[in-house]
Amino acid sequence: MKLAGVGRRYGLRKHWVLRGVDLSLPERSLVRVQGVNGSGKSTLLRLIAGIDAPSAGRISGRPPSAYVPERFPAAMPLTALGYLTHMGRVHGLRRDAAAGEAREWLERFGADAYARTPLAELSKGSSQKVVVAQALLARPRLLVLDEAWTGLDQNARTVLDRSVAERVAEGGTVVFVDHDPARLAGSPDVTYRVEGAAVREVAEHVPPGHGGVPATGPRVRIEAEGPPGVALPPELPGSPRTEQTSDGATVLTAPAPYSDALLRGLLAGHWHIRSVAVEEIPR
Numbered sequence: 001m002k003l004a005g006v007g008r009r010y011g012l013r014k015h016w017v018l019r020g021v022d023l024s025l026p027e028r029s030l031v032r033v034q035g036v037n038g039s040g041k042s043t044l045l046r047l048i049a050g051i052d053a054p055s056a057g058r059i060s061g062r063p064p065s066a067y068v069p070e071r072f073p074a075a076m077p078l079t080a081l082g083y084l085t086h087m088g089r090v091h092g093l094r095r096d097a098a099a100g101e102a103r104e105w106l107e108r109f110g111a112d113a114y115a116r117t118p119l120a121e122l123s124k125g126s127s128q129k130v131v132v133a134q135a136l137l138a139r140p141r142l143l144v145l146d147e148a149w150t151g152l153d154q155n156a157r158t159v160l161d162r163s164v165a166e167r168v169a170e171g172g173t174v175v176f177v178d179h180d181p182a183r184l185a186g187s188p189d190v191t192y193r194v195e196g197a198a199v200r201e202v203a204e205h206v207p208p209g210h211g212g213v214p215a216t217g218p219r220v221r222i223e224a225e226g227p228p229g230v231a232l233p234p235e236l237p238g239s240p241r242t243e244q245t246s247d248g249a250t251v252l253t254a255p256a257p258y259s260d261a262l263l264r265g266l267l268a269g270h271w272h273i274r275s276v277a278v279e280e281i282p283r
């Protein structure tokens with residue numbers, strides 16, 4: 001999708017929060033947005049998600065999308081399961097499929113005990129899980145996350161990290177803002193900074209000698225062996241760095257959230273997995 005000359009100002013104020021923003025958000029990409037408080041990150045994300053309209057310029061080619069807002073929306077008179085089933089229906093799933101997905105996502109986030117709890121009675125952490133689940137359950141082609149990790153426990157954060165990698169591996173676009181610079185470190189394909197009403201690309205620091213894999217964030221190291229004469233499957237998730245071992249195996253290194261998606265890609269190509277290890281890279 002594309003933003004062309006996009007601007008946004010609120011009400012009758014003359015001040016432009018964003019102005020003249022040209023941006024291309026390709027498929028199969030993870031996009032980080034950063035900037036100081038009040039610079040306009042949430043404004044940009046709302047425009048990208050399509051829940052706000054630009055005051056100037058044009059946005060085109062938005063695929064089916066889902067959005068996690070920075071603040072929890074006012075609770076509706078529904079249970080967690082009822083709300084997620086409803087959202088699944090909104091995203092075009094049939095009733096049975098929507099209810100099934102809703103249950104599955106609550107379980108994945110460790111929130112199945114709250115399935116029958118009214119939204120208004122959920123704790124902050126459980127509410128956040130429900131808001132994140134509603135965005136993930138439709139497998140959107142465009143996923144927009146505004147501080148979506150805030151308030152989640154460690155297990156739920158890992159589920160979200162992997163779900164983000166999964167969306168990208170399946171050809172989607174994920175755009176996220178997070179206050180923690182280490183969030184999904186090493187995974188974004190591009191990082192944009194919002195400053196002075198403009199949006200510009202910034203480079204993620206990649207020290208020399210690290211190939212395409214930045215030296216930050218946990219990485220997965222997979223040793224795999226292909227059928228004789230068969231090359232690695234193309235477009236593997238996480239753009240892994242590859243090295244050959246002396247005995248004919250291939251070692252692939254990629255950001256850890258991509259581990260499941262990468263393994264699936266290798267297995268689909270009939271590769272044999274020798275070993276999998278996660279390496280913590282000191283910051």
Ligand SMILES: Nc1ncnc2c1ncn2[C@@H]1O[C@H](COP(=O)(O)OP(=O)(O)OP(=O)(O)O)[C@@H](O)[C@H]1O
Nearest residue numbers: 010011017035036037038039040041042043044070
């Ligand atoms: N609905 C609104 N009505 C009026 N002004 C708004 C509205 N939303 C945002 N603003 C203003 O636009 C500017 C950018 O806000 P925005 O929330 O997009 O920034 P941000 O970078 O996401 O900030 P933070 O990091 O604090 O969340 C701020 O000056 C804010 O007051």
